[in-house]
Amino acid sequence: MNTLLWAVFPYVALALFFFVPFIRMIYRPYGVTTRASGMFNRGVLGTASLLLHWGIILLFLGHAMGLVGGVAGSAFWVDLFFYVGAVGGVMAIAGSIIALIRRFTVPEVRALSQFDDFAVHFFLIAIIGLGLYQALVDRIWGSAFAGAAWFASLWRFQPEPELMAGAGLLTQIHVLLGLLFAAYFPFTKLIHVWTYPINFAVRPYQSMRTAADKFRRRWEFGLRSDKSFLTYLAAGSIIVLLAIAFLIGQPTRDGFDVAVAEVDGGAQVAARSDQVGYALYVSQCARCHGIDADGNGAGRNSPTFATLPRDLTAGLYRFVSTQSGIASDADLRHVIVNGLPVGGMPGFAALSDAQVDSLVAYLDFVWVDRPEAGPAVNITPQPAFTTAMRSQGRELYAANCSACHGQTGAGDGPAGAFIEDYPGHLLPPANLAAGAIKAGADPVQLYNRIAAGIPNGNAPLMPAYGYLAPEEIWALVAYLRREILPDSLVLAR
Ligand code: HEC
Numbered sequence: 001m002n003t004l005l006w007a008v009f010p011y012v013a014l015a016l017f018f019f020v021p022f023i024r025m026i027y028r029p030y031g032v033t034t035r036a037s038g039m040f041n042r043g044v045l046g047t048a049s050l051l052l053h054w055g056i057i058l059l060f061l062g063h064a065m066g067l068v069g070g071v072a073g074s075a076f077w078v079d080l081f082f083y084v085g086a087v088g089g090v091m092a093i094a095g096s097i098i099a100l101i102r103r104f105t106v107p108e109v110r111a112l113s114q115f116d117d118f119a120v121h122f123f124l125i126a127i128i129g130l131g132l133y134q135a136l137v138d139r140i141w142g143s144a145f146a147g148a149a150w151f152a153s154l155w156r157f158q159p160e161p162e163l164m165a166g167a168g169l170l171t172q173i174h175v176l177l178g179l180l181f182a183a184y185f186p187f188t189k190l191i192h193v194w195t196y197p198i199n200f201a202v203r204p205y206q207s208m209r210t211a212a213d214k215f216r217r218r219w220e221f222g223l224r225s226d227k228s229f230l231t232y233l234a235a236g237s238i239i240v241l242l243a244i245a246f247l248i249g250q251p252t253r254d255g256f257d258v259a260v261a262e263v264d265g266g267a268q269v270a271a272r273s274d275q276v277g278y279a280l281y282v283s284q285c286a287r288c289h290g291i292d293a294d295g296n297g298a299g300r301n302s303p304t305f306a307t308l309p310r311d312l313t314a315g316l317y318r319f320v321s322t323q324s325g326i327a328s329d330a331d332l333r334h335v336i337v338n339g340l341p342v343g344g345m346p347g348f349a350a351l352s353d354a355q356v357d358s359l360v361a362y363l364d365f366v367w368v369d370r371p372e373a374g375p376a377v378n379i380t381p382q383p384a385f386t387t388a389m390r391s392q393g394r395e396l397y398a399a400n401c402s403a404c405h406g407q408t409g410a411g412d413g414p415a416g417a418f419i420e421d422y423p424g425h426l427l428p429p430a431n432l433a434a435g436a437i438k439a440g441a442d443p444v445q446l447y448n449r450i451a452a453g454i455p456n457g458n459a460p461l462m463p464a465y466g467y468l469a470p471e472e473i474w475a476l477v478a479y480l481r482r483e484i485l486p487d488s489l490v491l492a493r
């Protein structure tokens with residue numbers, strides 16, 4: 001499915017986008033235009049047209065900035081994309097809406113309209129609306145990092161569909177709709193974009209009086225016809241995109257080899273895999289955790305996060321399975337692959353094992369003074385859950401957990417009201433009854449959570465219950481799964 005959506009469909013759409021205009025230009029050159037409707041309701045048209053056209057030009061420039069910034073790993077350019085895109089997006093969507101209203105309300109224009117006159121506006125409004133919603137409401141606009149790396153991979157002819165698989169759902173829909181629009185584009189009046197406005201400035205004068213001059217300058221006309229400009233523009237766009245894909249390449253970390261040489265005693269292989277990890281990190285993680293991995297990504301304050309994206313240099317990880325409370329490589333791997341859905345972090349299950357390994361190596365690299373994780377919590381094979389275990393679990397829960405999680409697991413226990421995580425935000429105990437589990441509700445993960453607690457620097461968010469006997473922890477797990485967690489969550493695993 002990922003391959004189909006992100007490696008096959010894009011090529012089909014782009015091929016249509018670039019080649020259909022030639023076919024139309026050759027067979028029906030005079031169809032490459034819009035139907036004039038400027039004589040009706042001119043005032044409104046002017047406003048709509050100006051907003052729409054300039055908005056789209058800004059959006060185009062913004063996306064180009066995002067593409068370059070994403071591929072080069074530059075937060076500056078990606079931020080610029082946000083501002084230029086936000087202004088352009090608001091202008092274009094306003095223009096599009098006004099134009100659509102005019103089409104519906106002015107009878108003459110309505111009579112002139114064809115299907116595509118409406119369709120293009122619906123496409124534009126949906127695509128731009130999604131983009132704006134993400135940028136201004138969800139406030140995660142660093143998606144350009146993932147999008148650019150994936151888009152460049154298309155032009156390198158080594159598509160990497162897995163890079164888009166972890167992008168937000170809205171980003172995915174935005175991009176897929178955009179591609180669908182690109183495929184439809186040359187069949188609509190929008191095809192005029194390929195001839196306007198450059199040609200306008202340089203083409204021979206259109207004289208209504210005599211054609212003699214035109215025919216004398218035939219060679220020049222040949223170079224300056226709409227057809228040849230289409231060729232120049234299309235070839236130019238393709239060359240620019242190829243250049244971005246092949247020449248800008250992947251982001252690299254300055255002074256990286258030196259740093260790794262110090263950490264790893266100069267091991268060449270490690271250096272290379274960390275370098276791969278960095279590029280992958282930028283494309284997949286930087287939008288939330290920041291280019292410098294300090295948790296200062298562009299999307300940092302997005303309301304979609306339960307807590308801020310972690311500062312990965314501090315290594316204060318929470319979802320661990322070790323007696324020390326220090327995350328092991330396996331713990332980091334688990335979070336990367338499965339994400340923390342309730343917390344706002346997507347899972348990256350589409351990445352290959354080698355890719356995840358390179359990310360774990362990269363997290364290891366940025367974690368300042370990473371301590372030894374030490375042995376894992378003592379976990380015995382999962383027993384069959386019996387009724388006796390469940391009632392033992394009920395008692396243990398009432399004694400140990402309900403103070404924070406509340407009697408019914410709704411997260412409303414009296415001791416839970418003032419728990420703060422290390423950036424100083426109030427963090428209520430999980431609403432277990434509603435299934436608000438971040439790191440997995442399968443028995444082993446629940447066991448790990450109870451046995452290792454949820455560390456948070458010096459003051460844990462939730463104490464570790466590793467001192468309980470394994471049977472007692474399993475009894476708690478049985479109780480949670482059978483009586484507290486919603487069935488939908490338990491059955492899903
Ligand atoms: C859409 C934003 C987003 C993206 C993309 C993202 N993260 Fe996160 N990440 C978060 C948030 C938010 C948290 C904190 C969630 C919480 O604890 O509630 C988090 C937490 C983490 C943690 C802490 C886990 C723990 O045990 O405390 C790690 C490690 C992590 N992310 C690594 C990554 C890596 C590696 C990538 C890229 C493959 C990545 N993240 C991509 C938002 C994101």
Ligand code: HEC
Binds near residue numbers: 318404439449450463
């Ligand atoms: C001091 C208060 C406190 C106590 C006592 C406590 N918890 Fe928690 N628990 C928390 C907090 C806070 C979180 C949310 C952490 C987060 O979202 O990062 C949490 C989260 C959890 C989670 C969800 C983990 C995830 O993946 O998101 C589970 C399961 C859980 N607790 C089970 C228990 C059980 C079982 C007990 C008793 C043995 C218990 N807790 C005792 C505070 C507490």
